[in-house]
Structures are given as C-alpha cells and as structure tokens.
Amino acid sequence: MDERGLADLLSQFGLSEKEIDTYLAILNRGEAKASEVANDADVSKRYVYSISEELEERGFVEVNDHSVPTMIKARPPSEVIERLNGTIETMEPELERRYTSTDDEIEQFEVIKSRPTVLKRIERLLESADEEVTLTLPASLLTRIQPTLRETLDRGVLVLLLLSGPEAENYPIEQLDGVASAVRVWHARAPLMLTVDRSLGLIAPNDMLTQSNSDSNAISLAQRQLVPVLIGSFLGNYWPVAEELHVERARELPLSTPDFRNAVLQVALHMQQGQDVVATVRGRPVATENGEETIEGEVVGVRQGLVKPATNSFPVENAFTIDTGNRRFTIGGEGAFVEDFEAFEVTLERPDEQDADA
Template identity: 30%
Template sequence: MNKNDLAAILEDSGLSPYQADAYVTVLELGSDSATSIAEASDVPDPRIYDVLRDLEGRGYVETYEQDSLHARAQDPATVFGDLRERADRFEDAAEEIETRWEAPAMDSHTVSFLKQIDTVLDRAEAKIRAATDQIGIAASLDQFERLQPALQAAHERGAYVRLVLHVEEDSGESVPPESLLAETASEVRYRTIPMPFLTLVDRTATCFAPHALSTNRYGIIVEDRTHAYVFHWFFIAGLWESTVPLVEPDETLPRTYVDIRECIRDIGPLIETGAIVAVTIDGIGVESGASVRVEGTVVDVEFPCLEAAEADRPERYLGGQATVVVDTGDRQVTVGGWGAVMEAYEATRIVVEHVEE
C-alpha cells in the first residue's frame, strides 16, 4: 500500500488530510524535526506544529524539544484500536442497511400525546368532518354539545354514527331531545357511569382522553388501523354493551349494519329456516386492501359463539369467528368483520336489502 492510499484510509478513520499526511510521514522518518516532517509532507510549515500537537493529543505521536520541536511515532496500539473500532462500526452499519433493506415497508403511522383535552376534541371534530363511512363516539353531554354539528353533518352525508352519552346521576343533566339525537346519529345509547372520551372514525383514526376523574390528564390521537381495532373492542365491550338504548336503528328493510355480529344475530335464524336474504356488502379485500362491493344472497353463516349465547346476554358472543357466505350468482365468497383474516373480504357495511321467507 503506498503512502497516499494509507493516508486516505487514515482520513476515513477520522484524521484530517494534514494529520493523515503528517502521521504517515512520521512513520516513514521514524523521528525528525517538525521542519523536516513538513518538508517531506504536504503540510505547510506554519501548520505543522499545530498538526503534530493534535496528533500527540490523539496518542499517535510524541513531541519533544531538541534544539527545535521534534516528533516520533507512538506505539501504534492506539491507532490499531481506532481503526478496528471504525471497522466494527462500518460492519455494523452494513448489517443494519441490509436488515432495513430486507425488512417489509412500513405504512405511515402517527401517535400523538396531547396535554390539553380541548386539543383532543378539536382533532376529533376535524376527523368527524372528514368521515366517509362510520363513527363510534363516547362523550359527555358537554362534549356532545361541542361535536353535535359535526356529527350531524357526517350523519346526513351517509356516515353510520354510533353514539354513547354519559349522563351524570343526580346532577340535573337531561338527555338531549330524541329528535335531535335522531338527526345526529344512527344509534344512540347512554350510561351514568363515568367513561373516557373516545372517537373512532372510519376504522383508521382514534381520539382518546381519560374521564374527568382519572389521575392521568392527557389525550391520545392514533392514526393506525391496528390500534383503532383495539379501541373498537374497548368501545363495544367496555361501553356500548353496558348502555341503555335511546335511539335504535330502524328495523324495516333495507337495514344497515356496521357490525357483522349484529347482522348474523338477526339473519342467522332466518338462514337456518331456509330464508333467502339478499345483501349488499361494502368492504375491502383482506389481501389486496382494495375497496369492493359484494351483492348476492347469504347462503351460510359461521358464528360458533352464537350457538352458546343467551338472547339477553349479547356480550357472550362478541368474540370469535363471524363469517357470512354470500352467493353472488357466479361464485361464493366469504366475508368477515373488522379485522378479518380467515375470509376473502372485510365488511365495513352490510345492507340487508330484502328477505324471502
């Protein structure tokens, strides 16, 4: 390896060009004056003294006085250590680059922690105004009053809105008029037990804040389908199923469902008796993620938990497999609910068009 190549490698290890040149020159000369080292290298005479002192500070050379400043190379153990450490770092970087290159691409996810609950409500309002398909919301009466115009606008443009209200006992609070609630949401329920604020929008965005009695006063905004799914189950099992109905969906056909389990609960007994149930299902492909529409008749349902459930205990069949099999006329396809993994499609909305006994 020639002098220039060795100097270039030393530059890669962290030395400046002048330091690398001077050090290689010292190695060649063994020991000499600063003036001679400058003459044998490309380091200018005025700079050689600073360069040698910098090299001495790194443990590469030793300087001493002998009529003038002289320098000689130190034991190269320090240099060896620096080079090996740098080599290890390069190797680690190479392995990390390879790992990142081979890893699957990640979708964009956002999680924000907010100290001001008002900011959570502002973000929830913005999400509600942008909703296109469905909204689940648990709110106090004050929070509902603030978000009611946005909820009503979303409901009027076709979003399916499920609303849970918290009404404090013995506080003098009154439930809003049923007419207003019917204009605001597809289904409305209430409870007297304190609950957190929660808004789920289009199965992708979550806005959460603890209830007023909580010791943790913060808010969370999550834009991620997986975490929205976890909050959805908290909404269903922890809030929705323990509430009192105020506004219930119209049972006349066509009837819309955003929960496949509720749909199966209603049409399952009909399918068993041989009824023809015509449906239109909007959803997404489980593998492709593309939007789809399935139209046909339900020929079978798979809901093992339903058989063991009691009619007055709906929480008994919240979990487990829930699948409908739809005959489209040219093929049969399987459709599951939110988080489907076994079926071809995940239903976001099911409309039972008509039923023939």
C-alpha cells in the same frame, strides 16, 4: 421592526390574526386581566380565555386561573424565542426523515394538553369520517358536538355513541334523533374515546373535559395497528354494559357499504322488522391467502352486539350468514378468521328488488 412586521413573522409560526392581536395585547401590558386584553385586542372576553390556553400550551404566556380575576402574563421574550428555536430544531430531523421516506405507513402520536384543542380535534376527526365512528363522550359535551355528529351521520357514516357521566341518566331521547346510528348511556365517568374509520383515534381522561383545573393530557394517534385496539375496548368493555337509549331506523335498501359493521347493523335492523335481505359480498375466502370473489345469497342469520337484543357469542363478534342455494357462508369483516369469508364490500337488497333487476 414595526408591529405589522412582527405580526407577519408571528403568523409564520401558525398564529392567526386574532391570536396575534391577543398575544401582542398581553405582551404590551406584561400582565393583564382578560377583560383588559379583550378591550385592547378588540375581541370577546370569552375568546381571550379560550385562546390564552392555547398560547400557554405554545409557551407564549402563563395563565394564573387560581387568582380572581384570572391573570394572563406574557412570558419573557427570550424564553419564547428559545422555545421557538427548540421547536424548529426538533422538527428538522423529522421533516428530513419524512422527506426521504418511502413508507406510507408512518406511526403518528401526539400529546394534546389543551381542552379547547381536544374539542376542536374531535370535530375535525368527525368531519373526516367516511365509514365508521365510535365515540365515548361526557354527556355534558354532546350539545357542542351535536351539529358535527348530525353531518357525519347524514353522510352515511356508522356512528356508535356512548354518553357517560351522571348527566347521561336523564338525557332527553328526543334530542338524539339524527345524532347517531345507536346511542347508549353509562352513568359512570368513562374516558373520552374516539375512533374514525379504524385508522384515527383520540383518547382523554374524563376530568380533562369536565374539570377546568385538570392537568391531564389527551393522546391522538393515527395508526391502523393500534386504533382497532380502541375499537375492541369500546365494543368489548363499554358498549355491552351501557343502556341502549336510541337506535336510528333501518336505512332504505339497496345499500352498499365497505364498512362491515354498518352492514351488520342494517341486516340486524331489517331482520328485527321481519324483512328478508339478500346480500352480495365482495371479499376473500378466509381459507385462501389472496384472491377476491363475489358471493350472493339470502341472509339467514346475524350475530351482533351493536343493538339489542345481542345475538353474538362474545362482545366484538359481528357477522352474518348467507345461503347461496348451494351452501351457507358465514361472513366477517376486516381481519376475519373465524368466519368463512372476509368482506371487502357488502350490498344489501330486498329479494323483490333482485327479481325486478332480473
């Protein structure tokens, strides 16, 4: 088999063309410095360092970063083949199970061992967000994530960002405009916690992202029963003790959103400015098992801890009250049980806009 044929086979195991060229360069030398591999594969030295970590995670190479310079060693081909065979054998029963399964709610957990992979996963999850993001991030990593965060916020997604670590202490406020709906800082080294649309999550120890020699792992999960636990921890344990650094301006009304916390934030910001808000809420009376109704009225109160001053009675409480003219209803989000009404979608308008429509 020639080199091209080998490269084609390796591509079937998920390696890109540049990854294949880098791996074959290492394989041809047996053991080499990053600069030598970069020269042979016609890639940058920085790329070799980055991709060698992923190749090590897949079992293709060993990286000895305790030596100076760092040495990259190809694993014996027999070990690589054995690992690839093991991966295929492990994958087969799961593929069969999913092929025959009719259950859409599949539990998904993944252990991530590589720092570059975690950083890529953060960006990929942010790119997938439609409604809501909560993120606790080491402040030193914000520069890398900023462009993706800006794109996420521009799509109308609620983004609550907590920057942690000593680097957060004097973070330039002017660099935060357009990055998140609200930004807080906490000088302790908090773990990375990311949730997207209440269904996807990612958690990692702080040292995995801030120390080059960490042996910690991250966990990615996709399960609607567990991700709200992460959100509760974020809003209940971290967000209240952090210092508020930046809050985006209230969005223009009218505004419709299926994300209840986003609606609560906008209500709070408009009311802080002394502006009246009318809400149309499509949802379910909490006292009923099923059914859907739409109610409408002026917002007369809000209970929240998303922005200061907090007006809620416990950290995860986010709700508002509307007056329909006949009675007042308290409105809560997904899973509401204390409030009168569980909202599926909220439309916020100014009273004068309603009069114009009438």
